[in-house]
Amino acid sequence: MGCSLKPLHALSFNNRLLPTLIQNKPSNSILNARAVAKELHFNRDGSVTKKLLVGANKVAELIGVTMGPKGRNVVLQNKYGPPKIVNDGETVLKEIELEDPVENVAVKLVRQAGARTNDLAGDGCTTSIVLAQGLIAEGVKVTAAGLNPVQVSRGIEKTARALVSELKLMSKEVEDNELAHVAAVSAGNDYAIGNMIFEAIQQVGRNGVVTIEKGNYFENNLEIVKGMQFDRGYLSPYFVTDRRKRTAEFHDCKVLLVDKKIADPKEMCKILDNAVKEKYSILIIAEGIEEEALAPVIRNKLRGVLKAAAIKAPAFGERKSNYLDDIAVLTGGTVIRDEMGFMLENATKDMLGSASKVVITKDSTLIVTDGSTQEAVKKRASQIQRLVENTEEKFQKKILNERIARLSGGIAILQVGAQTVVELKDKQLRVEDALNATKGRLLTADLPKVMNYKKVKSLGGNCKCKTLLRAKCKTVYDKGAKC
Numbered sequence: 001m002g003c004s005l006k007p008l009h010a011l012s013f014n015n016r017l018l019p020t021l022i023q024n025k026p027s028n029s030i031l032n033a034r035a036v037a038k039e040l041h042f043n044r045d046g047s048v049t050k051k052l053l054v055g056a057n058k059v060a061e062l063i064g065v066t067m068g069p070k071g072r073n074v075v076l077q078n079k080y081g082p083p084k085i086v087n088d089g090e091t092v093l094k095e096i097e098l099e100d101p102v103e104n105v106a107v108k109l110v111r112q113a114g115a116r117t118n119d120l121a122g123d124g125c126t127t128s129i130v131l132a133q134g135l136i137a138e139g140v141k142v143t144a145a146g147l148n149p150v151q152v153s154r155g156i157e158k159t160a161r162a163l164v165s166e167l168k169l170m171s172k173e174v175e176d177n178e179l180a181h182v183a184a185v186s187a188g189n190d191y192a193i194g195n196m197i198f199e200a201i202q203q204v205g206r207n208g209v210v211t212i213e214k215g216n217y218f219e220n221n222l223e224i225v226k227g228m229q230f231d232r233g234y235l236s237p238y239f240v241t242d243r244r245k246r247t248a249e250f251h252d253c254k255v256l257l258v259d260k261k262i263a264d265p266k267e268m269c270k271i272l273d274n275a276v277k278e279k280y281s282i283l284i285i286a287e288g289i290e291e292e293a294l295a296p297v298i299r300n301k302l303r304g305v306l307k308a309a310a311i312k313a314p315a316f317g318e319r320k321s322n323y324l325d326d327i328a329v330l331t332g333g334t335v336i337r338d339e340m341g342f343m344l345e346n347a348t349k350d351m352l353g354s355a356s357k358v359v360i361t362k363d364s365t366l367i368v369t370d371g372s373t374q375e376a377v378k379k380r381a382s383q384i385q386r387l388v389e390n391t392e393e394k395f396q397k398k399i400l401n402e403r404i405a406r407l408s409g410g411i412a413i414l415q416v417g418a419q420t421v422v423e424l425k426d427k428q429l430r431v432e433d434a435l436n437a438t439k440g441r442l443l444t445a446d447l448p449k450v451m452n453y454k455k456v457k458s459l460g461g462n463c464k465c466k467t468l469l470r471a472k473c474k475t476v477y478d479k480g481a482k483c
Helices: 028-032 047-065 089-095 101-121 125-146 150-168 176-186 191-204 266-280 291-302 318-331 374-389 392-408 421-443 453-458 463-480
Strands: 074-076 084-086 207-212 221-230 248-262 281-287 310-312 354-360 365-371 409-418
Touching: 047 101, 074 089, 074 125, 084 089, 089 101, 089 125, 101 125, 101 176, 101 221, 125 150, 150 221, 150 310, 176 191, 176 221, 176 421, 191 207, 191 221, 191 409, 207 421, 221 318, 221 354, 221 392, 248 266, 248 318, 266 281, 266 374, 266 392, 281 291, 281 318, 291 310, 318 365, 318 374, 318 392, 374 392, 409 421
Parallel strands: 207 409, 248 281, 281 310
Antiparallel strands: 074 084, 221 365, 221 409, 248 354, 354 365
């Protein structure tokens, strides 16, 4: 059966070309246009490094006021909309653009350091900016005095390795009763937020999923829902529905589960045609989708005809099939498998799973359900638990326990409430910062609250770098000593 909407050019599944946006080629006028001129700056008189230092100093001075639990607020003026009051270094850092292009290069350099720290640890963006500025300032000073820049760079690397080794020896596992304090400090000493995050982690476990949403009331609220999250992102950025968050989000979404690679777009024609007719959004989870099969889905999504997204199934081989079965139990759907007699071209709506909400990023997918399949989920978890008890291999036990956690752990939703838009933005940033910091502590280890910055002098490495570290560690220490 062909697609009923084909004459209207809505679902052209026989057309195997890529989306129009991808096919477009630059015109001759564009090809013949001159390249944008680049400014070249040579550091013969040291003027370039001075400007770089000025840029780094401006960033560190602005970001530094937010450091630590006693950090101050920064007001960000938007061209459109109300201003934002924030206490988060990363948010402030994203807004900084300097007029001088060379100074702005320094902003981009330290921005990378802060963003990388935030990605890896979930917190510490401001601290890394202060340290980066110190490294730049000391580097400019010693190279101006005649030190070889290559030797300075190697000295920094050597000292950093020694420092990391020392910090690992000082670190310790975080106890559950310390998580509330960690979250509260990251939220600007707001223990209401800290306790809410601690309760959320207690409810869903250390490996559980915690998300943040805008609340419907003035007060913060914690809600526990049933669902699953796994590390698979959208197959194309064209599926994004929220450009600011770079996510694809759907409510009351159907889930198509396919345990094979989809190569022919005609196979999905019937079920996607039904999705268009009945106006429901659909998430496609398959072992893989070839470009020619994915192209019409993207094209019709961009035209606004179809609300859809596609991801690859988590894991590989037998584990992939097991995960698909778990998702099917959670959503109440059926996995399409040729060997079971279920053909994709004959799939019907009653074979689809259901999710109250789906959130897809470039790296992960979150499926939230309404809890109607809870009994089936409990039964499935019990079956997997019996497999754990009958398995001796440690790796296999770990995989099985992860499946149980994904199925039965649930999802905690932190609903942030406020009376004004400005207050809401500030509270959301604080909650997000506190949650990231807490997750970072769970994944790694914690350091003592009070550290002796003078101990840096006993480390190996470059003498100048150790002097710098002592000075900057003292700065960090002074900002947090009274907390």
